[in-house]
Amino acid sequence: MTSLEELFNEAQKFGRVFVYQADNGGWSAWIEFNTVDHVKLKAESSYGHKTVQSALTSATERAVLIVESMRANTPKSTQDTQEKLGISAKISKLLGVSK
Numbered sequence: 001m002t003s004l005e006e007l008f009n010e011a012q013k014f015g016r017v018f019v020y021q022a023d024n025g026g027w028s029a030w031i032e033f034n035t036v037d038h039v040k041l042k043a044e045s046s047y048g049h050k051t052v053q054s055a056l057t058s059a060t061e062r063a064v065l066i067v068e069s070m071r072a073n074t075p076k077s078t079q080d081t082q083e084k085l086g087i088s089a090k091i092s093k094l095l096g097v098s099k
Contacts, residue, residue, distance in 0.1 A: 007056040014043070014063040019052055029055035031063050041066070 011017045015033040022028070026048035033041040043066055045058035 004053060007053055011056055011060045019055065022047065027052050027055040029059040031059050
């Protein structure tokens with residue numbers, strides 16, 4: 001089992017991490033991505049997770065899906081520009097993949 005600290009560290013690679021416990025005891029988590037000013041993008045778990053770990057894992061998995069989707073839907077010319085600017089390396093690092 002992954003420790004809570006490891007889960008937080010993984011989630012923090014994408015941005016600010018928030019965890020919430022509802023009155024009924026269920027947990028949820030969300031990650032606000034590091035983006036440009038006045039733009040908000042977040043990955044959320046569903047509500048009612050039984051543990052903080054489950055909520056964090058869910059939010060992180062969704063963050064990975066967002067990054068993968070953005071990469072898959074970015075035109076080749078934009079990817080080339082990102083590569084020149086070093087942005088592509090940052091995305092790869094977030095995804096834990098190497099070129």
